[in-house]
Amino acid sequence: MSATLDDWLARLERQHPVSIDMGLERVAVVAERLGLTQGPIAHRVVTVAGTNGKGSTVAMLERLARAHGSTTASYTSPHLLRYNERLCFDGAAAEDEILIDGFERVETARLAGDPVSLTYFEAGTLAALVAIADVRPQLAILEVGLGGRLDAVNVIDCDVAIITTIARDHADFLGTDLEGIGFEKAGILREGRPAVFGSRQLPASVSRRAELLGVAAYWLGRDFDHAEAGDGEWSWQGRPEADGRYRLDSLPDPGLPLDNAAVALQALSLCGVPPREADSRLAMSTVALAGRLQWLGNWCFDVAHNPHAARYVGSRLARRPRPARRIGLLGVLRDKDAEALIEALAPVVDVWLPVGLPGPRGRSGEELATVVTSQGGKTLSAASSPSAAVDWLVPRLVPGEEVLVCGSFLTVAGALEALQARMNDNA
Known part of the structure; x- marks a missing residue:
């Protein structure tokens, strides 16, 4: 075979x-x-x-x-x-x-x-x-x-x-x-x-x-x-x-x-x-590029994983009408500057949902949550993975809220796959 x-x-x-x-x-x-x-x-x-x-x-x-x-x-x-x-x-x-x-x-x-x-x-x-x-x-x-x-x-x-x-x-x-x-x-x-x-x-x-x-x-x-x-x-x-x-x-x-x-x-x-x-x-x-300011309903997916890229994402979101609340579903590898990334996005994110990423370079959602709070941010919860975060968040979203998914290719891929699967199941 x-x-x-x-x-x-x-x-x-x-x-x-x-x-x-x-x-x-x-x-x-x-x-x-x-x-x-x-x-x-x-x-x-x-x-x-x-x-x-x-x-x-x-x-x-x-x-x-x-x-x-x-x-x-x-x-x-x-x-x-x-x-x-x-x-x-x-x-x-x-x-x-x-x-x-x-x-x-x-x-x-x-x-x-x-x-x-x-x-x-x-x-x-x-x-x-x-x-x-x-x-x-x-x-x-x-x-x-x-x-x-x-x-x-x-x-x-x-x-x-x-x-x-x-x-x-x-x-x-x-x-x-x-x-x-x-x-x-x-x-x-x-x-x-x-x-x-x-x-x-x-x-x-x-x-x-x-x-x-x-x-x-x-x-x-x-x-x-x-x-x-x-x-x-x-x-x-x-x-x-x-x-x-x-x-x-x-x-x-x-x-x-x-x-x-x-x-x-x-x-x-x-x-x-x-x-x-x-x-x-x-x-x-x-032109289209998956995972770069990609919108799926009220969810925005971007693979920004360093401060320079995050500042660009923030500048684009700042041009949009401010939603009732914007939630940052964030997963960042251990060798990336999570503090600077959070600082760059803070002006356009109201509350965070930190998620864990796998592998030797990964860090847990709880660990990332401590980084968020040290930067003065508020967290809704912490999730073990991007897909778990989607499962937790979807039933809790209310009209007028937006979700920004970012921090890593792994974060975007996991959350995008989970959200698309949910949408297909409900079709």
Whole structure:
């Protein structure tokens, strides 16, 4: 009996002694055996690194490219509900058979000669790259998993690099020094190939690396920018690689950060696709990204798990009419700055429902509740898991109340799955 996708994922989780093992040496050996380094996997490759905004940038660039008539592939991580979400072709999640075929080919290659041990993420990345190379789309968009320089995605040379923002996160692997973090992110830059910098302020280490490699850098606020025009519309201006300027007006609000929307438009132009107003409007009005300000009735789901992302969520919620009460269903891993996250969301959350998360990095709902109270917040209760919190909260909600679910991909995934199951049962 052939292995299922779940069989493969369980196998990959067991086969390497640690879950994160940064470095390209092992990945590069298997990539060479697979032929991934012998030719381009797509007509154009865009690699996206950064602390926040990677997922929304990928989603908007992918949707823009399709609206302009390009075939696309995208690779992102982590997934929310299904592993298949990580690899998409023309906006649709890959079928199990494509992923299984990729895993089988990676397994054969890693055992061809001296065996090479790969982490779950490394094997998954190589399997996705093999599948993309088979299709060779006009545009492949690859999201870095962690850092940049030593991330498995960086085994592929990009045609355009994107760095969104740089802040402190994943301190156990990247440290807390912003210059050092910037150096790691800038590892995706390639000599003589353009880069789009999607923050108005990045560490000097990024600029130094770009100058060293002779990278044509396109900066938010200098080479391209956006401006709100009122009535939920905005405008964008940017520039191509040659002389000249682009300008688009009356773009609809995509419901995602406009900094990242502007980045996506600039990157599209550097991929040889001049942005057209009608196609860009279509893309911005139809782009969707699960778990990013995703509304389901009066429930809002966002995977924000650091202060920078939480402040953006707070700013968006602050624009809405204030509900009778907004409840923050919050689950935060132990290695995240829960205090700063709570502080960022406090202006838009009236009361909290802390929940526990599993695994060695998890923390209990009771432990998180003490953090909430130490920050001056009020708690309704504490739950053992996101799904238990949904079960507890649903019958207690009254008209006019809203729920914000945030703090981790695990929190959003567990609560979203539980709420959807309840809605399906009541349909």
